[in-house]
Amino acid sequence: MLKRAQSAVPAIPALSMARAQSLAEQAANAIVAGISAGALRPGERIIETELASLLNMSRVPLREALKILEAQGILESFPHRGTRVATFDDVRVNQICLARIALERLALVDAASICKRDPAVLARLDQIIIDMERSAERLEWIEVSKADLSFHREICRLSGNAIVATLWEALARHVFIVFGHEIRDERDAKIMGPQHRRLRDLLAKGDVEKLQREIENHILRLRRQRPDAVRASR
CATH class of the missing domain: 1.20.120.530 (GntR ligand-binding domain-like)
Structure with missing residues (x-):
């Protein structure tokens, strides 16, 4: 995942999301850019420590980003399986x-x-x-x-x-x-x-x-x- 996730980081501006000012929103955009580019694949587990390091941010805004994307149905969280990329079939x-x-x-x-x-x-x-x-x-x-x-x-x-x-x-x-x-x-x-x-x-x-x-x-x-x-x- 680490290697693929790295390709998502430069694409943060690609979404050009309105009002994306907070670190959490920027992290959410980076994750979405990674999914769109195929760097993060359906069912792939999101590892917080790796993403936090790649995005050069603490895990606090990253966790907020994960909650945002989970609420939107882009990520899914399962007991004992962690947070994973949802399937876009x-x-x-x-x-x-x-x-x-x-x-x-x-x-x-x-x-x-x-x-x-x-x-x-x-x-x-x-x-x-x-x-x-x-x-x-x-x-x-x-x-x-x-x-x-x-x-x-x-x-x-x-x-x-x-x-x-x-x-x-x-x-x-x-x-x-x-x-x-x-x-x-x-x-x-x-x-x-x-x-x-x-x-x-x-x-x-x-x-x-x-x-x-x-x-x-x-x-x-x-x-x-x-x-x-x-x-x-x-």
């Missing part, structure tokens, strides 16, 4: 995607109205897409995933719906792990920018009906390329 990934679709559909209704009324608010989305495309050209998938997460977080923020934004944020770490598990290659890189630009343009037009359809296709695109993954949710 097809059933669970499908559940995460469906929950995300429900939340983002709600956010898009208000966000579309605001963007149509004031196109200037789209500037942040435009910059995120530019950053995403640059990272995709270099096949830097951690940075692409970071930008992808930021794009959808910004939509929730633009909606002004604090409840949706809070619920989406609680799901964000799960989404980042899903990004890491999805197969991404050079072909996929070429469509990352256009996909998100289409969502951006529909927001600018305030076309809620098309947005509602597009967001589902966008989130489930890679899942639908795997019929076995879709069947797992039934």
